[in-house]
Amino acid sequence: MSKRIAGPEIERLIQLLAKVPGLGPRSARRAALHLIKKKELLLAPLSAALAEALEKVRVCSVCGNVDTADPCTICTDPRREQATLIVVEDVADLWALERAGAMNVRYHVLGGTLSPLDGIGPDDLNIAGLVARVAEGGVAEIVLAVNATVEGQTTAHYIIDRLAGLEVKVTRLAHGVPVGGELDYLDEGTLAAALKSRTAF
Amino acid sequence: MSKRIAGPEIERLIQLLAKVPGLGPRSARRAALHLIKKKELLLAPLSAALAEALEKVRVCSVCGNVDTADPCTICTDPRREQATLIVVEDVADLWALERAGAMNVRYHVLGGTLSPLDGIGPDDLNIAGLVARVAEGGVAEIVLAVNATVEGQTTAHYIIDRLAGLEVKVTRLAHGVPVGGELDYLDEGTLAAALKSRTAF
Numbered sequence: 162m163s164k165r166i167a168g169p170e171i172e173r174l175i176q177l178l179a180k181v182p183g184l185g186p187r188s189a190r191r192a193a194l195h196l197i198k199k200k201e202l203l204l205a206p207l208s209a210a211l212a213e214a215l216e217k218v219r220v221c222s223v224c225g226n227v228d229t230a231d232p233c234t235i236c237t238d239p240r241r242e243q244a245t246l247i248v249v250e251d252v253a254d255l256w257a258l259e260r261a262g263a264m265n266v267r268y269h270v271l272g273g274t275l276s277p278l279d280g281i282g283p284d285d286l287n288i289a290g291l292v293a294r295v296a297e298g299g300v301a302e303i304v305l306a307v308n309a310t311v312e313g314q315t316t317a318h319y320i321i322d323r324l325a326g327l328e329v330k331v332t333r334l335a336h337g338v339p340v341g342g343e344l345d346y347l348d349e350g351t352l353a354a355a356l357k358s359r360t361a362f
Numbered sequence: 363m364s365k366r367i368a369g370p371e372i373e374r375l376i377q378l379l380a381k382v383p384g385l386g387p388r389s390a391r392r393a394a395l396h397l398i399k400k401k402e403l404l405l406a407p408l409s410a411a412l413a414e415a416l417e418k419v420r421v422c423s424v425c426g427n428v429d430t431a432d433p434c435t436i437c438t439d440p441r442r443e444q445a446t447l448i449v450v451e452d453v454a455d456l457w458a459l460e461r462a463g464a465m466n467v468r469y470h471v472l473g474g475t476l477s478p479l480d481g482i483g484p485d486d487l488n489i490a491g492l493v494a495r496v497a498e499g500g501v502a503e504i505v506l507a508v509n510a511t512v513e514g515q516t517t518a519h520y521i522i523d524r525l526a527g528l529e530v531k532v533t534r535l536a537h538g539v540p541v542g543g544e545l546d547y548l549d550e551g552t553l554a555a556a557l558k559s560r561t562a563f
Contacts (some may be wrong), residue, residue, distance in 0.1 A: 168430030170418055174411040180404055182396045183389035184382075192382045194454055196412070197419050197428050203381055208416050210375040211397070211409035217371055218398050227398050229369030253395055 171197075223294075225270030225287050227252050235259075235267060242266045244301040248291060248320065250274055250308060258306060266304075269294065274312035275319055286316070288323060295327050302330045309336065372398075424495075426471030426488050428453050436460075436468055443467045445502040449492060449521065451475055451509060459507060467505075470495065475513035476520055487517070489524060496528050503531045510537065 171193065179189035196204040220226070221233035228234055235241065235255075245266040249255050255268045271286045283289075294300060305320060307313035321331055336354035338347060347355075372394060380390035397405045421427070422434035429435055436442065436456075446467040450456050456469045472487045484490075495501060506521065508514035522532055537555035539548060548556075 167428070167435055168418070170411070170414050170430050171428070174408075174415050177404065177408045177411050181385075181393045181408075183385050183393055188384035190457065191454065192384055193415075194428070194457075195383045197415060200416065200419075203378065204412060204416050207375075207378045207382075208409065208412035210371070210378050211405060211412060213371050214375050214394075214398060215401065215405050215409050217369070218401075227368070227372070227395070229371050234368055253392065256391065256395075 224268050225252070225272060225290070226255055226268060240265065243299060245304065246291075246294065246300055246302070247304045247306050249306050250313065250316075254306065254308075264304075271307075271316065274307065274310070274316040276312050283319065283323075288320060291320065292323050292327070295324060295329050300329055302332060305331060305333045307333075309334075425469050426453070426473060426491070427456055427469060441466065444500060446505065447492075447495065447501055447503070448505045448507050450507050451514065451517075455507065455509075465505075472508075472517065475508065475511070475517040477513050484520065484524075489521060492521065493524050493528070496525060496530050501530055503533060506532060506534045508534075510535075 174196075175186075175189050175193045178184055178192050179186045181189075184192055196207065217229040218227055219229070219231050221228055221231055221236055223232045223236045226233040226235060230237070242265055245264065246269050247255075247258060247264065247266055248269045248271060249258065250271050250273060252270055255270060258264075258268075269287070269291045271288065271291070273281055273286055275281060275283065275286065291303075295303065303320075303324070305317045307317050317333065324331060335358060336351065337358060338344065338351065338355045344352065375397075376387075376390050376394045379385055379393050380387045382390075385393055397408065418430040419428055420430070420432050422429055422432055422437055424433045424437045427434040427436060431438070443466055446465065447470050448456075448459060448465065448467055449470045449472060450459065451472050451474060453471055456471060459465075459469075470488070470492045472489065472492070474482055474487055476482060476484065476487065492504075496504065504521075504525070506518045508518050518534065525532060536559060537552060538559060539545065539552065539556045545553065
């Protein structure tokens with residue numbers, strides 16, 4: 162647009178909001194207008210929350226989670242079982258597993274998966290940190306909760322190789338039919354895996 | 363979730379992001395994580411942009427637009443034709459018309475439409491301000507660019523009544539086939555209006 166219709170501050174806000182995942186250029190404009198209209202109710206608290214996050218949030222030096230404390234709330238929680246670590250690719254996966262709430266244990270965030278095509282090698286992931294945590298002792302089981310993708314599985318195999326010689330049990334998530342899933346819509350690989358791992362009724 | 367997995371600052375950021383139009387609870391989590399990961403590239407500038415918007419953005423006392431200047435950039439632009447005012451419901455409509463860039467004129471933002479069911483009467487809209495601008499003189503035409511909804515049209519008729527006796531031409535947007543639109547998918551009312559307002563080839 163050649164004509165100026167508003168101060169550069171509003172244009173800049175829209176451009177930045179458009180970079181937030183889930184918002185595009187169009188919805189960023191709507192979001193900016195909404196924020197400006199709800200100045201006291203939303204813009205002010207959101208501005209404060211972002212400033213606080215910017216100031217306080219850091220990456221946990223133990224597990225790679227993000228939190229305002231380092232070590233993070235999960236690593237320092239004394240009620241969590243200490244002998245099991247769940248290895249995830251990303252903090253988002255950690256949050257998803259916590260919402261599932263099935264295991265009261267600690268985590269290790271890799272920060273991605275091995276991907277030679279994207280130039281991501283073992284040194285770009287927090288694998289050395291995982292080996293060090295296991296070598297320190299006190300960890301009896303590692304659950305490799307990486308995605309069921311080629312990259313995820315490659316990373317899992319690499320981690321197993323790196324842990325060779327250390328006294329630790331390595332497990333992975335079960336494959337099967339998602340809860341609420343319809344067989345008709347599932348791929349053959351999943352169905353074959355669900356049949357192979359069938360359990361007694 | 364009963365277990366604490368992160369500091370309250372992150373939870374609060376997610377809750378606030380979920381109130382931004384276009385983001386829900388799920389995408390707010392993704393957005394928060396993305397912001398935290400892109401601390402320098404996105405979180406810091408967005409935090410600054412929101413703080414600046416909070417401090418500087420205000421409603422234009424002349425037309426109701428939002429801007430960092432009052433009167434706004436559009437109202438004070440000397441290159442705009444002064445004799446025509448486009449009346450819109452919302453600032454979003456003003457922005458949309460500016461993007462179309464078809465008329466280089468000024469605006470008047472009503473701030474909504476008459477809606478007795480929602481308890482929105484004439485005093486809740488910036489109609490008195492419009493009448494005052496016209497009464498001051500210098501406005502030859504008013505384009506009622508309200509939505510083609512029942513509320514929009516009711517508001518248009520009410521404004522025409524209020525302007526009765528003032529020397530001003532009142533026009534409205536043309537009805538017709540949207541550019542790129544397929545006849546097959548259009549409602550009968552639009553097709554009838556497009557036929558009625560047909561123009562020479």
